[in-house]
Amino acid sequence: MRRGSLFIDENNEIRLLHLSSSPVQIYIHGVSFSEMSREDKLNKGRIILMNDESDTDLIEIPIKAGPHDLPGGRLTLSRNNAKINVYRDKNKSVSILTTNDTYTWSNLSTIPASIWVEGITESTTDRGTELTLELADINNLTSRDVMKLTIIAAKVDIRTDFDYNLNLGYSYTDANGFEDTVGPLLFPTMRHDIFAYVAEGQSFAIISYFSFYAYKSKRNSPDSSRTLTIREKIKPNIVSKGISFLTKQHKETVEERRLKSVRNKLGKDLDIVSKEQMKNYIASMNEPIDFYGKVIDQNNNPLKDVKVLFKIRKNVFQPLALVGVGKDFERIVTETDAQGLFKLESAEGETLGFDLVKEGFRVSSKGKRRYIVSGFNMKKDFPKSSPNKPIIFTMWKKLESQALIFMITIMAYLMMVRQLFLT
Amino acid sequence: MKKGRRKEGEIKVTLERNPKKMVTYQDKYDWELKIEAIEGGIQRSNDVFMYLAPDDGYYKQIEISYKKDEKNWKRDEIVHFYYKSDKGDMYARVTLNFRTGNPGPKTGMTFTAYVNPNGSPNLEYDVFKAINLN
Numbered sequence: 074m075r076r077g078s079l080f081i082d083e084n085n086e087i088r089l090l091h092l093s094s095s096p097v098q099i100y101i102h103g104v105s106f107s108e109m110s111r112e113d114k115l116n117k118g119r120i121i122l123m124n125d126e127s128d129t130d131l132i133e134i135p136i137k138a139g140p141h142d143l144p145g146g147r148l149t150l151s152r153n154n155a156k157i158n159v160y161r162d163k164n165k166s167v168s169i170l171t172t173n174d175t176y177t178w179s180n181l182s183t184i185p186a187s188i189w190v191e192g193i194t195e196s197t198t199d200r201g202t203e204l205t206l207e208l209a210d211i212n213n214l215t216s217r218d219v220m221k222l223t224i225i226a227a228k229v230d231i232r233t234d235f236d237y238n239l240n241l242g243y244s245y246t247d248a249n250g251f252e253d254t255v256g257p258l259l260f261p262t263m264r265h266d267i268f269a270y271v272a273e274g275q276s277f278a279i280i281s282y283f284s285f286y287a288y289k290s291k292r293n294s295p296d297s298s299r300t301l302t303i304r305e306k307i308k309p310n311i312v313s314k315g316i317s318f319l320t321k322q323h324k325e326t327v328e329e330r331r332l333k334s335v336r337n338k339l340g341k342d343l344d345i346v347s348k349e350q351m352k353n354y355i356a357s358m359n360e361p362i363d364f365y366g367k368v369i370d371q372n373n374n375p376l377k378d379v380k381v382l383f384k385i386r387k388n389v390f391q392p393l394a395l396v397g398v399g400k401d402f403e404r405i406v407t408e409t410d411a412q413g414l415f416k417l418e419s420a421e422g423e424t425l426g427f428d429l430v431k432e433g434f435r436v437s438s439k440g441k442r443r444y445i446v447s448g449f450n451m452k453k454d455f456p457k458s459s460p461n462k463p464i465i466f467t468m469w470k471k472l473e474s475q476a477l478i479f480m481i482t483i484m485a486y487l488m489m490v491r492q493l494f495l496t
Numbered sequence: 497m498k499k500g501r502r503k504e505g506e507i508k509v510t511l512e513r514n515p516k517k518m519v520t521y522q523d524k525y526d527w528e529l530k531i532e533a534i535e536g537g538i539q540r541s542n543d544v545f546m547y548l549a550p551d552d553g554y555y556k557q558i559e560i561s562y563k564k565d566e567k568n569w570k571r572d573e574i575v576h577f578y579y580k581s582d583k584g585d586m587y588a589r590v591t592l593n594f595r596t597g598n599p600g601p602k603t604g605m606t607f608t609a610y611v612n613p614n615g616s617p618n619l620e621y622d623v624f625k626a627i628n629l630n
Contacts, residue, residue, distance in 0.1 A: 437544045469545050474622030478611040 104138040104148065104208040106220040118200035118221035121157060121192040131163045131189040134220070138208045141181040145211030148184055151175040153203045156194040156224050163189045192224035199223055352390040359387050360447040362420040362455075367463040368413045368429060375413030376468055380430040382406055385422035388447075414463060423447040425455065434468040442466070507579065508532040511594065511603070518599045524564035527596050529573065532557040536581040538590075546589040549578045549617035571597040585615040 106114060121132050138148045150159065152170050159176075161167035162185075169176045169188060178184050196202060200221035208216045362385065368376045383405040390399070403422065409415045417425075426443040429436045444455040458464050513527040531538060537554025558577060562569050572595050579588040593606040610621050 435545065467544075469547075472547055472618050472620040474620045474625055475612050475616060475618050476614070476625040476627050477619065477621050478609075478613060478627045479621065479623075480609045480611070481607065 102138075102140060102143050102146065102208055102210055102216050104206045104216045105136070105218045106204070106206065107135045107137040109220070111218070114218070114220040115200075118223055121190055121202075121222050121224045131160065131165070131191045133163065133187045133189055134204075135187045136184065136206060138181060138184055138206065138216075141184075143181060143208070143210050145209070146181045147209050148178045148181060149175055149205075149207045149209070150177075150188070151205045151207070153205075154201070156192065156196060156202045157204075157222060158191050158193055159204070160189045160191070161185050165189070165191075190222070194224065196222075196224045355388050355390045358447055359421045359423055362417060362422055362425055362446055363458075364417040364420075364425060365458040365460050365463040366415050366466060368409050368415070368431075368466050368468055370434070371467060371469045375409075375411070376431060376434070377409050377411045377413060378431065379409040379413070379415070379434075379468065380406065381408065381415045382428045382430065383417055383420075384426045385420055386424040386426075387422040414460075416460070416463075429466060429468060431468060433471050435471055436466065436468045440466055506534055506536070506581070507538070507590070508534060509592065509605070511596065511605075513596055513603075516601050523599075524569060525596075526561070526563050528559065528561040529575075529594060530557060530559050531575065531577065531592065533579065536579060536583075536586075539578045539580075541576045541578055541589070543576075546576060546578065547618070547620045549580060549587040549589065549612075549619055551617065554578070554580050571595070579609075579611075580617075585613075587612045587615075587617045587619060589619050 109117075109119070119132075119134070136150075138146075140146075150169060152159070152174050155174070157170070158168070159170035161169055190204075200223050202222040202224060204220045204222065206218045366381070368379045370376050383403075385403040385405070387401045387403060388399075389401040400423075403420070405417065405420070407415055407417070423446060424444065425446050428442065445453050446455045447453070456464055508531075510530040510532075511527070512529075513525055515525060518525060533554075533556055537556060538558060539550060539554045540558050558575065560573060560575065572593070575592045575594070577590055577592075579590055580586070588609050588611040591606075591608040593608075595604045598604070610619050612619055613627070
């Protein structure tokens, strides 16, 4: 057997080099941390939380390597420092990288779909830790992928102290000496609370529900008349320890507002909160759902056996989400009874949506079947209903389809001057 | 509406605007739309699904007009209506979407129709059964 080589020519086409009359066997293989683009893995990297609160709080990173029947295939995972440990599962029952810095799978069919990473020591530089996957074939030709990691010590801090009028969040001095203010992008028409999810040891922390931006300014005073320009969407970037306030006035104002607002909302001071408290806080953003409906046909007759497909969106705690708040979806299926009635009881969430499905029937797209249940961040429009007063929905029975002529015409014509005949 | 049935068509649409030429797009103006059935009748509809044409209640024409001082004045209009031929051998559901606001004398219109040429008011469409006029 002879070895062949593949190369990419000037037209970006793959070509085979060293063809000969003898059979040539070529192995094409690849390896990847499959959750991010190659550029993001290197330029942005991934944040890994230090695992100091819960012993099973690991971060999952999917991996791919193949083909599994690659002759002589060997996959090696390595780390460049011991700031992380790597396990095969989230319960840490099988170690991969703990005492040693490399681990090799000689049988590719035993490669796990994911590895689980825990932070051991906080990073001192951005993306200072590297995980490398290297897949070698029988000819020792290798495929390689690298993911950079930043390990942070995270503590959760609920803040509700940002003033919509000031356009300010926190101010700090970055590594280049710039005085920066990090704050929420403000939407005056929105009535959602803004609070921060502060990762201790990072220069950023914040934000609103949607996004956050960094503002650059040479002035430190929280002056509502000053003009702030959007610099960029901020990225996790360790440039200094902790968050410093540049003016005492600003700090006091922020602190006072925070305490007042937290007390008003929760009845107690939650300065640095535990993960459980954060979970409870986020769970309180969901609201109970009891919904009663009735489906009738176009002649007002109740429709039974209509499938009702509920989709409930919930707020859940996700440590790596910008503000610790992630979204989860619960799906529930039920059917209408002989009176066309259906119900959803004892559920909870932020929004409720549902579809009605019955063979041979159609439902109008005009009827509202999406509701905002929780008024935490949006305006509620969830209707009141009860077993005795269900919300009525109409479905139309389809007729047998016909052979029709379909015509659509887009035209321009003269005003006043011409009459148009449609033919 | 069916190819070859009437040379001059089945429905006539007339749109008038005063003034014919405007200075800016922001101007308000009087306008009037007339939809006429040359033969047969038409009936405006607010049905959610227009898949079954009514047997009766058809008129020779529909008129819509707006004076520039009207409170509910609008620039564009979407009109849904059924069409029934005079012999009852053809039914259709039609949507006309008018835009009257172009400052110049020309304006646009979209015409969408589903026609049952077989004498049935059933207008349930199936793309796989569609009749190709070509």
